[in-house]
Amino acid sequence: MTPREVAALLAYVVKLDPRLALDDQAAAADRLAQWCDLLSDVPATIPGWDAARVARDHIARSPYRIQPSDVSRPWHAHKADTMRRHVGTFEPTAHPEISPDDETGDAFVAALRAERSAVASGQQAPVTHRVITAGPAAVQVQRRLAELGTYLPPTVAQTLAAHRPHRAQRERLAAAGLPDALDVACTYCQAPAGKPCRARRINPTTNAVGHRAKKAPHPCRVEDAHAHHAHRQEQETAA
Numbered sequence: 001m002t003p004r005e006v007a008a009l010l011a012y013v014v015k016l017d018p019r020l021a022l023d024d025q026a027a028a029a030d031r032l033a034q035w036c037d038l039l040s041d042v043p044a045t046i047p048g049w050d051a052a053r054v055a056r057d058h059i060a061r062s063p064y065r066i067q068p069s070d071v072s073r074p075w076h077a078h079k080a081d082t083m084r085r086h087v088g089t090f091e092p093t094a095h096p097e098i099s100p101d102d103e104t105g106d107a108f109v110a111a112l113r114a115e116r117s118a119v120a121s122g123q124q125a126p127v128t129h130r131v132i133t134a135g136p137a138a139v140q141v142q143r144r145l146a147e148l149g150t151y152l153p154p155t156v157a158q159t160l161a162a163h164r165p166h167r168a169q170r171e172r173l174a175a176a177g178l179p180d181a182l183d184v185a186c187t188y189c190q191a192p193a194g195k196p197c198r199a200r201r202i203n204p205t206t207n208a209v210g211h212r213a214k215k216a217p218h219p220c221r222v223e224d225a226h227a228h229h230a231h232r233q234e235q236e237t238a239a
Contacts, residue, residue: 001040001042001043003032003036006036006039008044009044009051009052009055009071010031010035012056013059016056017065017066019065034068038069038072041072042071042072043075048078048082049078051071054070054075055070055071058071079120166182166196170182178229179222179226179228180225180229181217181221181224181225182195182217183225184221184224185221186217187221187224188218196213196214196215196217197214197216197221198212198214199211199212199214
């Protein structure tokens, strides 16, 4: 804040708390100098921050006389929270002044520092969405892949995909964020969740009844999987 802004803030807090009034001009000048020194890096008002509101809240809630630190501490906490929410997804292509041939990276570092300074001072809103693996879609993909379990390195899994087609298909559906029939049990053949649909098989010699895995799930299971997927998306969106 500038000295004029600090003086206006002091006049406001004295109006709210007359105990702070000073009749001695020298003492008033000393207090103004102290407040100017401690609030020199605190803005008066920016989006999401108002020093006068912070002072008013302190006077309304605390029985102690307000000090300049009662304004500066909340500001630094506010700035730290803003920088914590700012993920720093700096995009060099949005800055044509940065040459791609700059091997030192000085221009990029300077632009990154300028961006963070602008966010910290309230001149620029924080960027709260990451460029990669962000948003509910990425969370859903990670959750579904975790449900399937990861026991092999991706390269090994790709090599074995031809030998375990059901799991490979489930991993592809999870990565694409699409419904997976094996997420639900089949109401037709009673196959449990995670297991492929099955068809009855009768041994012609012994008449023993068995089952064989089907390549494709039953249509009713596909419909149930779509409904289950839509319901889960609604729950995650609401959360």
